[in-house]
Amino acid sequence: MSVAVRFAPSPTGLLHVGNIRLALVNWLFARSQGGDFLLRLDDTDLERSTTDYAVGIERDLRWLGLEWDRFARQSDRLDRYALAVEKLKSAGRLYACYETAEELSLKRKSLLGRGLPPIYDRAALRLNDEDRARLEAEGRIPHWRFLLEHESVEWDDLVRGPQHFHGRDLSDPVLIREDGRTLYTLSSVVDDIELGISHVIRGEDHVANTAVQVQLWRALEGQVPGFAHLPLLTDATGAGLSKRLGSIGISHLRDEQGLEPMAVNSLLAKLGTSDAIEARTSLADLAAEFEMSKIARGSPKFDPEELARLNARVLHATEFESVRERLETMGFLGVDATFWEAVRPNLTVLADVAEWWHVAREPIEPVVEDTEFAAAAAALLPAEPWDETTWGAWTGAVKTATGRKGKTLFMPLRLALTGRDHGPELKNLLPLIGRDRAEARLAGRVA
Template identity: 35%
Template sequence: MSLRVRFAPSPTGALHIGGARTALFNWLLARGSGGQLVLRIEDTDRERSTDENVAQILDALDWLGIDYDEGPIFQAERAERHREMLQRLLDDGHAYRSNATADDVKAFKAEHGGRGFRGEPEADGAVRLRVPDDGATVVHDVIRGDTRFEHVHLDDPVIARADGSVLYNFAVAIDDLDAGITHVVRGEDHLSNTPKQLLVLEALGAEPPTYAHLPLLHGPDGKKLSKRHGAASVQELRDAGYLPEAVRNYIALLGWSLDDSTTIMSDAEMIAGFDLARVSKSAAVFDEQKLRWLNGRYLRELPPAELAARLEALLGRGGLEQAAELAQEKMQTLAEFWPLAGFLVERQPYDEKAWAKVMRDGARDDLAAARDAIAAAEPFDVETVEAALRGVVEARGVKPRAVFQPLRVAISGSTISPGIFESVVALGRDETLARVDDALARA
């Protein structure tokens, strides 16, 4: 039987980097084995699930380049099937109705020395799965080995509300079973839920899938990753100017490694090399610094036309290719493009600190000399402009920066820009002179 995995996000929020990592690992597994990836939306919590979130998740997966073979399957639409299975458990005594409240459960445990809650069947109420008093349920996990859960400690879990709508731990077991899922790969926060799902499967007489619980992702403060940790959602990553291929590569490294030295990997390498057995057991911290670095590496590899296309999509404007090419080697994210090279597209206001720092002493004279050189450069190409400007430096007997920095501030408004000769040529003689003249007038 071929491998079938699933990614089953709950649409109670945007897709976060942890969910993206889970999706990626499942995808790598499917693509590396000729198996299938099923997308299932776990929306049984009607209160918190929204269409907007579903759309966001789908959009995030699409942007990440993670495609699926089946789905999306909406769990809520399977209610009838869930009810049918629920009734089966009720009929054969594996489940019972109970009106016990959370407080009742607490009281029971207090009274019975912390033992798991066992209720008495009632005519109505929520449905609880009956957990055997003796024995234990062992979770065989590919990553963590065996984990044993003694039944005495387990409460009879509520698997359906009083109105008959089913709860997560029940729905997941049924849906994975019906979808023919062979490997359940999900976050470690589900490890404690697994015995409940195993018990449901057992009550149904079904074979359980293979499980693999991925280590959790934490924020820089060591706490569970959340919105407070900055660019945590996939959409935010996109808006911050990260490339999907860089994000894929980066998150693949969170809890997994190809070998002892590989950091940058193509999708093909990841797919071919991914192995659950090499997934780490300990939680990882999302480190945006490293993502930035990795993103920069990918950015520099992009053909200029492709880089321009990505920038144009992000910024919503065209005609960026020339500027993109000049800025490429200095960017780590797409978002850094505009502050760095926006002046090549449209004039930017002066950064007053930059102006104050550069426009002093003989700066005006140096700039004026540079202006004349630029005005006379013929032909107007990088080579000639560079020669002309270096000639100014030589003639005036100053440091190169004495001439280049005022010129840089004059045309870009900032002390930071792509190469000055390339920038001047990209801007064109007329525009350059116009900006220099304005700066001269201001100095």
């Protein structure tokens, strides 16, 4: 069976780092196995699902480079779920229940108060036709539960190893609400069967759901897929993600922080694995390195500061052709590889290019504290053309003429030429500034 995986977000909100980690692992697994990646929008929650969220999910995945091979919407497949419901009813695996939410809550509280697991008592199975008619005459509308068989459910999880549940320890799940809406437990299985999903990769909070759904796969005569349940992200201290961190959306990382998609990918692909977290500039590199067996059982820690540091390393490894169009779109017309090579070691985010573009191409206010020294240095400026050897030759001549060396030689020149006490290596920046600007700045003029 060929490998096929799915990422199935609900368009009830924007993607955050926890969602993206699952999407990325699914994508990398598919690519590493020569399989395909399905994007399925689980949009049957009509009250909360919106077109804007759906569009946002697709935009965020594309920004990260996680293109999908196939696409589906659950709202387009309601007829398929209705057929599955009829099949389960015919097999005697769905039964009508009439308890209200309040009655079910009291039952759960009673069981928990006695130290028992909150498993549904199957009281609805003891109703006869007369009981059901009476309840419906009272205006009660049934919800429908799946009748679990009291049998063992086992699978070898690709992350957690051997898993074992018994049907008697699980509560019959509600598959159809009072309003007739099919719930995730059923619709997801129907989709996975009919769309040929070979592996379900999701968070470990779905492990118990899997035990239930395996019985559904069998009841619907579908091929049970392989499973991988990933530990959930925590914050940098090891605590569960707070609402603040858990809601860090991809749009926030992209639009507000200006981070690179490959920084996000590089971090999330390696979090919680045996691999070191290193900057990668392509998804192909991450896919070539991906192995499900590298994912550890411990909860990975998401640290925004680590992401920021990694973003800088990604930029430092990025070739000019990969950013040329983006730089031109940002207004840096005429940008070339020489400029990029000069400034990229000093970038934290791509927007930092603006500072060094300003220094190299636009008028700045120089900082000249020793006019006599600056004038002596200006007098020794060589004729153009300049290249990366010019800085060394010029400062050597200034050192000989003035006797200065080290910081007392280099810092005044940097302040005059750039107006800053830090920045790219001046052997690379000086040719971009050019002789006319350099001479004017050494004279203390805005240039």
